[in-house]
Amino acid sequence: MLMQNSPLILVIDDQPEEIRAVTELFRNEQLRVSLATDMRQGYERAVALMPDLILLDVRMPNIDGLAGCRLLKESPRTRDIPIIFLSSAGAQDERLEGLLHGAVDYVLKPCLPAEVLARVRIHLRLAPRSAVPEPSTPQALLSPDEVILRAAMRFIGANLAKLPSLADIAHKVGTHDKKLSAIFREHLGTTVFAWIRDERLRRGRELLADSRMSMQDIAEQIGFRAACNFTTAFRERMGVTPSTFRRGLQQRAEEAAD
Secondary structure (H helix, E strand, C coil): CCCCCCCEEEEECCCHHHHHHHHHHHHHCCCEEEEECCHHHHHHHHHHHCCCEEEECCCCCCCCHHHHHHHHHHCCCCCCCCEEEEECCCCHHHHHHHHHCCCCEEEECCCCHHHHHHHHHHHHHHCCCCCCCCCCCHHHHCCHHHHHHHHHHHHHHHCHHHCCCHHHHHHHCCCCHHHHHHHHHHHHCCCHHHHHHHHHHHHHHHHHHHCCCCHHHHHHHHCCCCHHHHHHHHHHHHCCCHHHHHHHHHHHHHHHHC
16 A cells, blocks of 8 residues: 655656556555646646656657656746656657756666666655745746746747747747747737847847857857847947947956956
């Protein structure tokens, strides 16, 4: 008989029959198991149940596991829960993307149930759960749209140099382009493209202040095709060229040092 304080493992997989031997072994080893067959249901269960660990498939319909991982890592209620990908998606870029976005492990199907159990126990030991946030605290009450917004902003900020299309950005955070546009308008009062432009210029100001990178290198780093495009956009927003802006910062620093 399972104890109520036994670790709870949330399994999110649209084909649970493929890993039935894994889930049966978990139950035999006194682990509680909750099963979700799509990412939306899985996300809702993760927020509600606060499992000790999540086993997550990658290739699922509608919202895939990589998008789901981004959402789980943005929600204050679920961001500290260890995630192990358990998937037949063995492409190098998929494995790397999963690990870079917060998963602690990546196991390929078909898998040996005993190995999965061993990995689960290792990560349960390595990542003791922190205190569960009180449901009444504002931080714990992010709406689904706010979680999507955070995930989209983080994805955009990390990929300024080479952003995909709006539809692809939306897919990366588990939604579609019209919904993502509506979320940006509602919560930020701007379009996705306007926010991207502002973020590029904000990052450009940081690089001008904190580095000696050339204008061309800065332009490429933040997604402009050429230094002249960056200069034009920067001057339109700031009223000065990037070079003038940088010189002004240097002069103020020298005056403060005297």
